[in-house]
Amino acid sequence: MDSRLLTSAVTLRVNGTVHRLTLDNRSTLLDTLREDLDLTGAKKGCDHGQCGSCTVLVDGRRVNCCLLLTVACDGSEITTVEGLSDGWSLHPVQEAFLARDAFQCGYCTPGQVCSAVGALREMAEGRPSAVTVGTEPPSGAAEIRERMSGNLCRCAAYPNIVRAVGDAAERAAEWWERTP
Amino acid sequence: MTGPDAATATPTAPAGGSTRPPQSADDQDPRGLGASVAPADALAKAQGTYPYAADLWAEGLLWAALLRSPHPHARITRIDTAPALALPGVACVVTAEDVPGEALHGRRVHDRPVFASELVRHHGEPIAAVAADHPDTARLAAAAIVVEYEVLEPVTDPEQAFSAPPLHPDGNLVRHIPLHFGDPDVVGDVVVEGLYRVGRQDPAPIGAEAGLAVPRPDGGVELYVASTDPHADRDLVAACFGLAKERVKVVVTGVPGAMGDREDAGMQISLGLLALRTGRPVKLVATREEAFLGHAHRHPTLLRYRHHADTEGRLVKVEAQILLDAGAYADTSSDALAAAVAFAAGPYVVPHAFVEGWAVRTNNPPSGHVRGEGAMQVCAAYEGQMDKLAAKLGMDPLDLRMRNVMATGDLMPTSQTVTCPAPVGELLRAVREEPLPPLPVGDDEQDWLLPGGPDGAGDPAAVRRGVGYALGMVHMLGIEGADEVSTATVRISEDSATVICAAVDTGQGFATLARQIVQEVLGVAEVHVAPVDTDLPPAGASARGRHTWVSGGAVERAARMVRTQLLQPLAAKFGMSVELLTIADGKITSYDGVLSTTVAEALGGKELWATAQCRPHPTEPLDEFGQGDAFVGLAFAAMRAVVDVDVELGTVRVVEVTVAQDVGRVLNPNQLAARIEAGVAQGVGMALMEDLRTARGVVQRPGFTGYPLPTALDTPEVRIAKLIEDRDVVATFGAKAAGAVPVVVAPAAVASAVRAATGRPINRLPIRPQNAIVAQG
Ligand code: FES
Ligand code: FES
Numbered sequence A: 001m002d003s004r005l006l007t008s009a010v011t012l013r014v015n016g017t018v019h020r021l022t023l024d025n026r027s028t029l030l031d032t033l034r035e036d037l038d039l040t041g042a043k044k045g046c047d048h049g050q051c052g053s054c055t056v057l058v059d060g061r062r063v064n065c066c067l068l069l070t071v072a073c074d075g076s077e078i079t080t081v082e083g084l085s086d087g088w089s090l091h092p093v094q095e096a097f098l099a100r101d102a103f104q105c106g107y108c109t110p111g112q113v114c115s116a117v118g119a120l121r122e123m124a125e126g127r128p129s130a131v132t133v134g135t136e137p138p139s140g141a142a143e144i145r146e147r148m149s150g151n152l153c154r155c156a157a158y159p160n161i162v163r164a165v166g167d168a169a170e171r172a173a174e175w176w177e178r179t180p
Numbered sequence B: 001m002t003g004p005d006a007a008t009a010t011p012t013a014p015a016g017g018s019t020r021p022p023q024s025a026d027d028q029d030p031r032g033l034g035a036s037v038a039p040a041d042a043l044a045k046a047q048g049t050y051p052y053a054a055d056l057w058a059e060g061l062l063w064a065a066l067l068r069s070p071h072p073h074a075r076i077t078r079i080d081t082a083p084a085l086a087l088p089g090v091a092c093v094v095t096a097e098d099v100p101g102e103a104l105h106g107r108r109v110h111d112r113p114v115f116a117s118e119l120v121r122h123h124g125e126p127i128a129a130v131a132a133d134h135p136d137t138a139r140l141a142a143a144a145i146v147v148e149y150e151v152l153e154p155v156t157d158p159e160q161a162f163s164a165p166p167l168h169p170d171g172n173l174v175r176h177i178p179l180h181f182g183d184p185d186v187v188g189d190v191v192v193e194g195l196y197r198v199g200r201q202d203p204a205p206i207g208a209e210a211g212l213a214v215p216r217p218d219g220g221v222e223l224y225v226a227s228t229d230p231h232a233d234r235d236l237v238a239a240c241f242g243l244a245k246e247r248v249k250v251v252v253t254g255v256p257g258a259m260g261d262r263e264d265a266g267m268q269i270s271l272g273l274l275a276l277r278t279g280r281p282v283k284l285v286a287t288r289e290e291a292f293l294g295h296a297h298r299h300p301t302l303l304r305y306r307h308h309a310d311t312e313g314r315l316v317k318v319e320a321q322i323l324l325d326a327g328a329y330a331d332t333s334s335d336a337l338a339a340a341v342a343f344a345a346g347p348y349v350v351p352h353a354f355v356e357g358w359a360v361r362t363n364n365p366p367s368g369h370v371r372g373e374g375a376m377q378v379c380a381a382y383e384g385q386m387d388k389l390a391a392k393l394g395m396d397p398l399d400l401r402m403r404n405v406m407a408t409g410d411l412m413p414t415s416q417t418v419t420c421p422a423p424v425g426e427l428l429r430a431v432r433e434e435p436l437p438p439l440p441v442g443d444d445e446q447d448w449l450l451p452g453g454p455d456g457a458g459d460p461a462a463v464r465r466g467v468g469y470a471l472g473m474v475h476m477l478g479i480e481g482a483d484e485v486s487t488a489t490v491r492i493s494e495d496s497a498t499v500i501c502a503a504v505d506t507g508q509g510f511a512t513l514a515r516q517i518v519q520e521v522l523g524v525a526e527v528h529v530a531p532v533d534t535d536l537p538p539a540g541a542s543a544r545g546r547h548t549w550v551s552g553g554a555v556e557r558a559a560r561m562v563r564t565q566l567l568q569p570l571a572a573k574f575g576m577s578v579e580l581l582t583i584a585d586g587k588i589t590s591y592d593g594v595l596s597t598t599v600a601e602a603l604g605g606k607e608l609w610a611t612a613q614c615r616p617h618p619t620e621p622l623d624e625f626g627q628g629d630a631f632v633g634l635a636f637a638a639m640r641a642v643v644d645v646d647v648e649l650g651t652v653r654v655v656e657v658t659v660a661q662d663v664g665r666v667l668n669p670n671q672l673a674a675r676i677e678a679g680v681a682q683g684v685g686m687a688l689m690e691d692l693r694t695a696r697g698v699v700q701r702p703g704f705t706g707y708p709l710p711t712a713l714d715t716p717e718v719r720i721a722k723l724i725e726d727r728d729v730v731a732t733f734g735a736k737a738a739g740a741v742p743v744v745v746a747p748a749a750v751a752s753a754v755r756a757a758t759g760r761p762i763n764r765l766p767i768r769p770q771n772a773i774v775a776q777g
Helices: A029-036 A092-099 A108-124 A140-147 A156-171 B042-047 B133-143 B228-239 B263-278 B287-296 B333-342 B377-394 B396-403 B426-433 B444-449 B510-522 B546-574 B599-603 B669-688 B740-758
Strands: A007-014 A015-025 A055-058 A061-064 A078-079 B062-068 B074-080 B089-093 B126-132 B146-151 B171-180 B190-198 B210-215 B221-225 B248-252 B282-283 B303-307 B315-327 B352-361 B463-474 B488-493 B496-501 B525-527 B582-584 B585-592 B596-598 B608-616 B632-645 B651-662 B717-724
Touching: A015 A029, A015 B042, A015 B463, A029 A055, A055 A108, A061 A108, A092 A108, A092 A156, A092 B042, A108 A156, A108 B042, A108 B263, A140 A156, A156 B669, B042 B062, B062 B133, B062 B263, B062 B287, B074 B126, B089 B263, B126 B133, B126 B263, B171 B333, B171 B496, B190 B377, B210 B263, B221 B228, B221 B263, B228 B248, B228 B263, B263 B282, B303 B377, B315 B333, B315 B377, B333 B352, B333 B377, B333 B463, B377 B396, B377 B463, B377 B740, B396 B426, B396 B463, B426 B463, B426 B632, B426 B651, B426 B669, B426 B717, B488 B510, B488 B546, B488 B599, B496 B546, B510 B546, B546 B582, B546 B585, B546 B608, B585 B599, B596 B599, B608 B669, B632 B740, B651 B740, B669 B717, B669 B740
Parallel strands: A007 A078, B062 B282, B221 B248, B315 B352, B496 B525, B651 B717
Antiparallel strands: A007 A015, A055 A061, A055 A078, B062 B126, B074 B146, B089 B126, B171 B352, B190 B303, B210 B221, B210 B282, B303 B315, B463 B632, B488 B496, B488 B608, B582 B585, B585 B596, B632 B651
8 A cells, every 4th residue: 555645744843842753644642752752751551541641731731642643733732741841940740749749650640740730721721620619710629639530540649649739739820821 | 683783782761851850859858767758769750751661662672462362261273373474574473382491480380381372271361472563563463373262161150160170280279278276166156157259459550561671692681671579570581481590680660550569471471582582672562451461460259257256246266268269370379368368357366266268270360469468358358247246246346346356465366476566456446536527418519529429429318428447457578488588788988878679669669768778877868779680689579568678677787787887997996886976967976076077088988888688587388277477577457438328329439538557667657658548549449449350251341441440539538547656676677568458458448338328238349339229218
């Protein structure tokens, strides 16, 4: 078969760097990041959208990138855990995870961190979740638990993850501008 | 085949972001024992640069895939690998014929073939392995291998295993322990019976098995895997390769979660064989489905109990029959059985006990070491019995337990005297005294907290609250005469120290503990912990928190030897004994202040090294009647679970778990709390949702939807009521391992609470909705 039918040229902006790639149309964004761009921060826990360890930000929204075809991301701005800090200091969510010891084995952590960045943004935008009551701006541990419930942690560091995300939420106003 | 260049390639972790780490630890950071020292690898974990095996890469690598059996029991009549080899990009295919060394392997009993060649004994058993230039090519090639099977009737009911045709040359019985303790003819005034079942919990680490094998120019091979017992794995794989141990090196990568033994030995052997055959590095990353098929599970267990008590509620006799389903291969089932039988009555004083335990092979997925093995299953049963007995006697279940609790000096049914602190009564009192959480009644905003969650909640009027209690115990070290030993080396130069020890940190914090020990003994802030490989002396398995004791002990001894070497010349010069000198913050001072210098000055440019071993008190095998001093070190915990049950739908929400634990000594408060929270969550998973289902031996829906794990929503509030610090004099620092006992006790506590809410027997874990529904009048 003509290989041009199976491949596409894609332009991605990943952590601020533009990449022009020719890829198999079936490649997932997770495989592209890990295998083609050597960005192994996003982890593969299930490859089925069930664990959240592959969470990255695509145009500011969190996604399980094992479920996303790279060709569908042409022209998108992608931020992985490697791109969260500004090169000098950690992202406040990363700082909060460190301060709260919000992991044990660390395998789910990149996904948790990216997911938390996305979740905090959703909360700041006032987007409701399944547990948001009325029109109050969402906040609090219940909201955080609900919003982080797509990210599995077998080491069950959940109590500290919830505390870390709560800490970061309190400081969110300071850092919105510099979050991609 | 490629040239020697590729063969010497060294795996590297790909560069992550270009992030600059923040300033290193400032002087205010906590350090030493008893402080909440943060893990050294935390920064890399938060940045996603901590390298796991799946992240490694080597120049010219090939990708491996395994062909696994779709049948649980079948005879293989033909294997044709030619169609796989014919695919472009395929470098090598190996089957049983290509195993140069031992054809069988196993952790205790060598009963498991590297590749099935004649008989398949479980769904997912490896039959062949392929190396190709792309992971998808490798998978397609594995699928292209032709295997003809004569499908056989699987033996899936462990009770049938005794009479079923033997699945192995030595039969289906792995081990039988008939424990006899006391007088069999004694009977109690009150007798309660129960039948309990515990399902198949999977360790389900979020990071599936993965590895990279790199051939060495000397004909050996290096394996980069997340091994939790690297020397044992090396010995096992080297025997299958037909190589001397020294020619195989296991290098431990980041461990992406471990709840027992990690890594599937069959995968490691396949990887190594492919690397040896092709002369190229070979990488394999298991799929999630494969992970569920390949690694060991918790033993599904059937338990039949009869408790005898007097009218006052004092236990008179416990009779039990315990049947562990080992699955297709023996693995560590004999250890799990010994624990189950020895702890069958729990942390209670029982004058007479008669326990029969069996572990049998079936065509079910293989069982093995999963945190709290054996001890967890019996805890669910004996605590169920205590609730039943209390109901029959009309006693408060707490009073009944309190009346029977074990203490130091009491005998276990194995006739072993409990010599360590056993503050069981105090633990129970501590959880009892904690206030109960309020009911979320009439609070619309809390509606989503109802069982079933925001989407599945039923009628709030059908929700009943239950409070349940459980006590439990677990052992910490290797049992029945296992040579428990660890070796560590400590080095100091200028103002930093290094610990070299093959104890694998699975995230449980051993590396942090090792740093704390050296900080404490040598007074230096900067302590590095070297990466682990099998060129280091062995430290044994990372299991039951045994490294806290055994490897922690070795590190402490080595650090003390270094300290003596460092201080002796100074002490001699000033005419005082070493004991009169202290080291703190890199400074050495004498009791009278006459001497004051820095560690760096005292070293004078020299490096000091010392190596030491720790080998705790030996144990002995249980005899033919299940008697003997088979354990060293026991840990206890009490828990109170509060649940809300929707009695129409049978859904359960664990509101809170209160824990009191016997920890010996708190070495790192934050890490300890995290370990307890994690153990409770894993126990709640066992209680409510985790069961790897099979249908006639075939694993059903091996994924995170078929096998759900607790999420942030399912994990209850964990309240630590009390940590009892009664130092265990024989343990290093007096500390007891903390991770296993919460997993043992939490399922029983949740079951007890659901029992209290529903009045239903709750004799099966995980609890199914149909078991928690209360018929409406
Ligand atoms: S790897 Fe994408 S959700 Fe699990
Ligand atoms: S820290 Fe291990 S899975 Fe979350």
